[in-house]
Structures are given as C-alpha cells and as structure tokens.
Amino acid sequence: MKSNLKKSLPLILLATFCFFDLGLAADSQVPFRVGSKKFTESLILGEMVTLLAEGRGVPAIHHAQLGGSRILWDALRKGDIDVYPEYTGTLTREILAREGLRSEEEVRRSISGFGILMSRPLGFNNTYALGMKEDAADRLGIGTISDLRRHPRLKFGFSNEFMNRRDGWPGLRRAYRLPQENARGLEHELAYVGLQSGAIQVIDLYSTDAEIVYYHLRILKDDLHFFPAYDAVLLYRPDLVRRWPQGVAAMLGLEGKISESSMIEMNERAKIEKIPAGRVAASFLRKEIGVRAQAVDESWVQRVVLRTREHLSLVAISLGAAIAFSIPLGILAARYSKQGQIILGAVGMIQTVPSLALLVFMIPLLGIGSAPAIAALFLYSLLPIVRSTHSGLKNIPADLRESAEALGLPRFNRLRTIELPLASPAILSGIKTSAVINVGTATLGALIGAGGYGQPILTGIRLDDMGLILEGALPAAALALAVQGVFDLAERYLVPKGLRPAPE
Numbered sequence: 001m002k003s004n005l006k007k008s009l010p011l012i013l014l015a016t017f018c019f020f021d022l023g024l025a026a027d028s029q030v031p032f033r034v035g036s037k038k039f040t041e042s043l044i045l046g047e048m049v050t051l052l053a054e055g056r057g058v059p060a061i062h063h064a065q066l067g068g069s070r071i072l073w074d075a076l077r078k079g080d081i082d083v084y085p086e087y088t089g090t091l092t093r094e095i096l097a098r099e100g101l102r103s104e105e106e107v108r109r110s111i112s113g114f115g116i117l118m119s120r121p122l123g124f125n126n127t128y129a130l131g132m133k134e135d136a137a138d139r140l141g142i143g144t145i146s147d148l149r150r151h152p153r154l155k156f157g158f159s160n161e162f163m164n165r166r167d168g169w170p171g172l173r174r175a176y177r178l179p180q181e182n183a184r185g186l187e188h189e190l191a192y193v194g195l196q197s198g199a200i201q202v203i204d205l206y207s208t209d210a211e212i213v214y215y216h217l218r219i220l221k222d223d224l225h226f227f228p229a230y231d232a233v234l235l236y237r238p239d240l241v242r243r244w245p246q247g248v249a250a251m252l253g254l255e256g257k258i259s260e261s262s263m264i265e266m267n268e269r270a271k272i273e274k275i276p277a278g279r280v281a282a283s284f285l286r287k288e289i290g291v292r293a294q295a296v297d298e299s300w301v302q303r304v305v306l307r308t309r310e311h312l313s314l315v316a317i318s319l320g321a322a323i324a325f326s327i328p329l330g331i332l333a334a335r336y337s338k339q340g341q342i343i344l345g346a347v348g349m350i351q352t353v354p355s356l357a358l359l360v361f362m363i364p365l366l367g368i369g370s371a372p373a374i375a376a377l378f379l380y381s382l383l384p385i386v387r388s389t390h391s392g393l394k395n396i397p398a399d400l401r402e403s404a405e406a407l408g409l410p411r412f413n414r415l416r417t418i419e420l421p422l423a424s425p426a427i428l429s430g431i432k433t434s435a436v437i438n439v440g441t442a443t444l445g446a447l448i449g450a451g452g453y454g455q456p457i458l459t460g461i462r463l464d465d466m467g468l469i470l471e472g473a474l475p476a477a478a479l480a481l482a483v484q485g486v487f488d489l490a491e492r493y494l495v496p497k498g499l500r501p502a503p504e
Contacts, residue, residue, distance in 0.1 A: 031059040032240070032247045035072050035084035035368075038065040038447070039188055040271045040462060041126065041208060041263065045085040047281035048254060049234065051293040053247035060247065063449040065458050066368060068161045069094060071360070071448070073235075077114055080367035082240040083251065087126060089230035093167030104231070117238055119252055121231040124208065124260040128167065128227045131205040131217040133195060144221040145176055148202065156183035157191045157200035167227065168204070175226045189462050208260060210268035232258070250291075257289055274463055303456065304475060310370075310451035311479065314442045318374045319435055322381030326434075327427065329382070330389020331415070340390065347382040355380065355441050359448055373445030373452075380441055381434040388430025392423030424495045432487045439480040443472065453479075 032053045036046030046062050053060040063081055066072055072084045073095050091111065092101045101107050108118050130145055137143065140151055148154065162168035163185040172178070186194065191203040192211050205212060205219060212219065234251060241248050266284055269275045278295030285291040298306070329347070333340030353361075358379065362372030396419060409417070420427075446454030453472040460468030 029059070030243065031061050032244050033080070033082045034060060034062045035066050035075060035081035036062065036064050037069065037072060037084075038067055038458060038462065039206070040267055040277065041206065042085055043277045044266050044270055044281050045122075045232065047278045047295070048285060049083060049085070049251045051278070051282055051285060051295065052250040052253065052291060053244065055291060055293055056246040056250045058244045058247035063368060065446065065455075065462070066449050067447055071363065071368070074363065075368050076116060076235060076237065078364070078367055079237065080369070083234055083236035085232060086235045087230035087232055088121070089127065089167060089228040092228055094165050097166045111235065115238060117236050119234040119236070120255040121233055122254050123232070123256045123258040124263045125229050125231050126206050126208045126263070127230045128162070129205045129207050129222065130202055130220045131212065132202045132220065134216045134218045136201060137218040137220075142220065143218070144223040145172070145226075146223050147220070148178055148180070149176065152179040154180060154202055155200045156180055156202045157186055157194050158183055158204045159188040159191065160185040162204045172226055175224055187461060189464060193464065208263045208267055210264060210271045214268070214272055253289065253291070258284075262288065271463060274465060300471070304471070307451065307453050307455060307472065308475060308479070311439070311442055311453050311476070314370060314373055314377060314445055314450060314452055315435070315438050315479075315483070318377035319381055319438050321378050322385060322434060323431060326382050326385035327389050330386045330427075331393065333386065333390040334393035344387065344390065347386050350379050351383045355444055356447070359444060363448060368449040370445070370450045372448055373442065373450035377438050377442055377445075381438050384430040384433040384437070385427070386430075388426045388433075389423065392426030393419055395426070396422050421495075425491070428487060428491050428495065432484055435483045435487060436480045439476060439483055443476055
C-alpha cells in the first residue's frame with residue numbers, strides 16, 4: 001500500500017496541474033468581465049452592469065470586492081477585467097494626479113492614452129467627506145473641517161485607502177493645517193463601529209453612505225473646497241465594444257439615470273437592511289430604467305459548496321506544487337551545507353513578507369483571480385516543508401548512514417530506500433504545518449478575486465454581519481482540521497511502523 005501511494009504521488013500532482021491548466025483554457029470565449037471595489041456602492045453598480053449585459057444575452061462575470069482603486073485600474077489596463085465603476089475625483093486626484101486634470105473632457109482624453117474609455121457620468125456625485133456623531137459635533141461646536149483645528153486631541157479613524165491617497169488624509173491635513181497626528185487606518189465599515197463605541201471621533205465618509213442617517217452623523221463642511229466632484233462613471237476597454245457591443249450599449253444606458261437619492265436608498269437597502277446587492281440592483285433596473293432583470297440568489301448550501309470548491313482548488317494546487325518543489329530543495333539543503341544555508345535563508349525571507357503584500361505583488365505578474373493567490377500560497381508553503389526535510393535528513397543517526405554506505409548502495413538508492421523513510425516523520429510534520437497555514441492564508445485570496453472562504457468573510461465585514469463572517473470562518477477552520485486529519489491518516493501508510501509516534 002505504501003509503495004503504491006509513493007508511486008502514485010507524482011501522477012496525482014501531474015493530474016492536478018493538468019486539470020488546472022485545462023480549466024484556465026476551457027473557455028476560449030472571453031466573457032464580459034466586470035470588476036468592483038470592496039464597498040457596497042461599487043458592488044451594487046457592478047451588479048447593475050452585470051445584469052444589464054446578461055439581459056442582452058452576454059455571458060458576464062462579476063469579480064466583486066477586488067480591493068481599492070489602484071488594483072481595479074491596473075486590472076483594467078492589464079486586461080484582467082473589462083469594465084468597473086470609478087469616480088472622476090479619484091481619477092483627477094489619485095490615479096492621474098500628476099497630470100493636473102480639471103474637466104471631464106480632460107480626464108476622458110487622458111485615459112484614452114492608456115487605452116481606456118469612459119462613460120458619461122451616471123448621475124450622482126459621491127464625494128469624500130469627514131463626519132462625526134451629531135451630538136459630539138454639537139457639544140464641541142464643530143460644523144466645518146477647519147473647526148477641527150481647535151480640537152487637536154480628537155481621534156481620527158480613516159479607511160486605509162484614504163490614509164494614503166493624494167486626495168485623502170495627507171493632502172487634507174496640509175490644506176487645513178490640522179494638528180492631529182493620531183489618525184489610524186482601518187476598514188471603512190469598521191470605522192462606523194469605532195465611531196459608535198467612542199474609540200474614534202472623526203471618520204472619512206462617502207457622501208452617499210447609508211450610515212450617515214442611520215448613525216445620526218454630521219458631515220463637516222469642506223469650507224476650503226479641498227475635495228473635488230466624484231461623479232460616478234464606468235471605465236471600460238475599447239476591445240469590449242468589439243467583443244460584446246450589445247453589452248456595452250446596455251451598460252451605457254445607465255448614463256445620467258442614477259440620482260444621488262436613489263444611490264443612497266440602494267446603499268441603505270444593501271447595507272442596513274442587508275438585502276443582497278444583486279436584488280437591489282435588479283429592483284432599480286426594473287423600476288427606474290424599465291429593464292427586466294432578475295438576480296439569482298444562492299442558497300446557503302450552494303454558497304458553501306461553491307466556496308469549498310474554490311478554497312480546495314487554491315489549497316490543493318499550491319500545496320501540491322510546494323510539496324513537489326520543497327522536498328528536493330530540502331534534500332539539496334541537507335546534502336550541501338553552503339548552498340543549504342542560501343536555500344533556507346531564501347525561503348525564510350519569503351515567509352517574512354506580509355501575506356497581503358505578497359498577494360498584491362503578484363497582481364502585475366499574474367493578474368487577478370486564482371493564479372496570483374496560488375502563487376502566493378505556494379511561496380508561503382515552502383519554508384515548513386524545506387526546513388523539516390532538511391532537519392529530518394540531518395538528524396539521521398550517523399551509524400545508520402554508515403551502515404547504508406557499507407551495504408554499497410548507490411547514493412540515490414540510499415536516499416530513496418533508507419534516508420527518506422527515516423526522515424518521513426519530520427517531512428510529514430512540515431507538510432501538515434504548511435497545509436494548515438495554507439488553508440488559513442487562502443481566505444485572503446478573496447481580496448483579489450480568487451473566491452474561497454474569504455468571500456463571505458469580506459462580505460460579512462462590509463455588512464457588519466457576523467453570520468456571514470462565520471459562514472467563511474467556520475468552514476475554513478473545519479477544512480484545516482480535515483486536512484490535518486488526512487495527513488495523520490497518510491502517516492500510517494507513508495511512515496515506517498517503527499518510526500510512527502506512539503498512540504496516546
């Protein structure tokens with residue numbers, strides 16, 4: 001049995017990679033690919049575009065909650081997505097800030113140089129703003145952003161993107177000469193929680209946020225007119241017009257059709273009432289535009305099955321590749337001391353890179369979706385397996401090595417029949433460690449469109465819905481335990497009987 005498993009392992013890994021490659025090339029017809037940022041309004045707009053394309057018989061896919069503006073912009077330029085909703089203020093103050101653009105036509109001409117087209121405004125302006133609790137603002141006499149200068153001890157909590165944008169905190173602080181130095185970065189949705197608890201007193205807002213009324217917030221007047229207009233538009237690739245002209249015509253039907261009050265109402269239904277964004281988008285299209293659209297709601301079971309399949313794919317491919325790559329590296333590290341230190345140092349250095357940063361680094365090379373997530377997970381899985389293989393081989397008693405050499409066995413045969421079996425407990429221990437780390441880290445893949453259990457976690461954070469967070473967290477924990485159990489079972493067949501740990 002043990003021999004059959006060892007012989008089958010290379011074939012299993014090869015089949016896994018072949019399946020992955022076939023999956024990537026299965027559909028030669030590129031669908032209508034829509035992207036959206038990881039906040040409710042962008043998600044609703046992305047759903048609208050997707051439903052409009054599907055209503056014209058166009059196969060469409062929505063890569064939802066991909067991250068911030070830069071990730072979407074780079075994905076659009078690279079061709080990983082075809083269209084996504086953006087704001088003119090973000091284009092003029094952040095993405096194209098160095099060009100000093102002012103008018104809509106200047107923006108349109110500038111982005112055409114990048115091979116990107118822009119729709120006319122969709123009808124509403126979702127500008128940045130600062131806000132605080134109404135009662136706190138009354139108590140302190142704060143009505144404008146300039147008034148904040150009189151209260152240097154106020155605690156600010158801004159979205160991570162706002163903390164680093166040119167049209168965000170750095171520029172705002174300079175323009176208003178604000179003395180506060182304690183601004184902290186956090187997820188936009190969590191800022192409202194911090195505001196309610198009193199941990200922070202001032203946050204950044206989008207002017208169409210449903211929470212403004214719900215939490216009784218005061219929008220501070222931008223008395224120096226720092227923030228530009230953020231008119232919602234659609235950015236899309238010219239080749240989309242050639243591939244799916246009917247889909248482009250349908251989505252451009254949104255131009256000038258979404259009022260600010262309508263957008264606030266939709267955000268409220270999705271964020272406060274927790275109605276799925278697809279249903280909110282479909283309802284607007286039917287009532288306001290007269291387009292028959294029907295969002296498909298997945299059941300809890302369907303969602304869990306889909307996310308499990310996505311998560312297993314990420315883990316199986318990346319871990320299988322790491323095992324196939326790491327064991328030979330560990331053997332080389334054990335056999336050649338100087339080269340071994342370089343190998344161990346390199347894989348150790350990879351492990352120190354923050355997981356989110358590594359995912360973002362992969363996007364320019366591999367785009368969005370499962371490929372960059374698999375590559376990042378593969379790199380994170382190397383260290384435990386390489387190190388355990390190295391230590392397992394190094395810790396083989398000298399008398400056993402000498403006995404193997406005395407038998408006159410060739411070096412490869414010694415490695416295969418004696419050294420690797422003796423090191424197998426340590427190697428399997430490293431594989432189990434990598435597997436558990438891999439399952440947990442794979443949840444971050446949802447940030448770049450890879451799906452998996454991270455998708456409901458992200459949605460739960462966005463909606464402040466603990467049920468959705470647990471929908472992703474609990475299956476991820478169960479999968480980690482199941483994977484460890486599989487390798488515990490494999491240990492009974494792959495590790496020589498005398499080397500197995502004694503049962504407790």
